[in-house]
Amino acid sequence: MQLYDGFISQINGLIGRRPAITVDYFPSRLKNAGKNNVLFLNETAFELGGSGEKCVSTLAVTSSFKYSNRTYILGNDIKNIKADCPFAKVVLLEIEDIDEENAFDRIKQLEQIRYSFCPEGFMSRASAISMREQIRVGKRAVKDKISLADYANCIMGEYLRNPIVKSAEIILVTDRDFDYDGLISVAEKIKDTTSALSHILDNVLFDCKNCNLKEICDEVEGMKELHIKTANK
Numbered sequence: 687m688q689l690y691d692g693f694i695s696q697i698n699g700l701i702g703r704r705p706a707i708t709v710d711y712f713p714s715r716l717k718n719a720g721k722n723n724v725l726f727l728n729e730t731a732f733e734l735g736g737s738g739e740k741c742v743s744t745l746a747v748t749s750s751f752k753y754s755n756r757t758y759i760l761g762n763d764i765k766n767i768k769a770d771c772p773f774a775k776v777v778l779l780e781i782e783d784i785d786e787e788n789a790f791d792r793i794k795q796l797e798q799i800r801y802s803f804c805p806e807g808f809m810s811r812a813s814a815i816s817m818r819e820q821i822r823v824g825k826r827a828v829k830d831k832i833s834l835a836d837y838a839n840c841i842m843g844e845y846l847r848n849p850i851v852k853s854a855e856i857i858l859v860t861d862r863d864f865d866y867d868g869l870i871s872v873a874e875k876i877k878d879t880t881s882a883l884s885h886i887l888d889n890v891l892f893d894c895k896n897c898n899l900k901e902i903c904d905e906v907e908g909m910k911e912l913h914i915k916t917a918n919k
C-alpha cells in the first residue's frame with residue numbers, strides 16, 4: 687500500500703520544521719472509556735480544537751515506511767494549557783502490504799478506532815466530513831497530571847493491537863505557530879484518495895476525462911493503474 691506515501695512525505699515536511707518532544711511507546715495507564723464516554727462542560731478543563739480554533743485530524747497508512755512506535759508533541763502539553771487551543775492529530779501506520787481490493791475496508795476499520803476508542807479522562811468529538819477531532823480534557827485528567835503522551839500511547843496501543851498494523855507514529859500539535867492550513871490541505875487529499883479508492887473498487891467506468899476524481903488521481907501515483915487493473919477483471 688503506497689497510495690498515501692506522497693502525502694505522508696508532505697506531512698513529514700510540515701512537522702519536521704517545528705520543535706517537538708519525542709516519547710517512545712509505553713503501555714498507557716489509561717483505559718478505554720468507550721465511544722459513548724461523555725464529559726460535561728462543568729467537568730471539562732479545556733478543549734483541544736474547541737471554541738472554533740484550528741483543528742484537524744488525519745490517518746494515513748503505508749507499507750513503505752517503518753515507524754518506531756513513537757509520539758511527537760509539538761507545542762504545550764496538558765499541564766501548560768489553560769484554555770481552548772488549536773489542535774492537530776496525525777496517525778501514521780505501517781501496515782502489511784494488503785491487496786488493494788481489501789484496502790478500503792481495512793482503512794475504514796482503522797479509521798473507526800477514532801470513533802470507538804477514547805482514553806478515560808477525555809472526550810472526543812470527531813467529524814469525518816470536516817476532518818476535525820476536538821478533544822475535551824477533563825479537570826480530573828489535569829488533576830491526575832495526565833499528559834498528551836499518556837493519551838497518545840493509549841490510542842497507539844489500540845492501533846498496534848490490530849493484526850495488520852506493524853508499527854505506528856502519532857503526532858499531536860497544540861503549537862499556535864504550526865501550519866494547520868497546510869495540514870488541512872494534506873488531510874483533504876488523504877480523504878479524497880480514500881474516496882477515490884472506494885470509487886474505483888465500485889467498478890465505475892474508467893473515464894478520467896469525465897470523472898470528478900481526476901485531480902486526486904493525477905497526483906496520487908498508482909491510482910490510475912489500480913483503476914485499469916480493476917476495470918480489466
Ligand code: SF4
Pocket residue numbers: 882885886891892893894895897898899900901903909910913
Ligand atoms: S483513474 Fe480516472 S476514472 Fe478512475 S477514479 Fe481516477 S480519474 Fe476517475
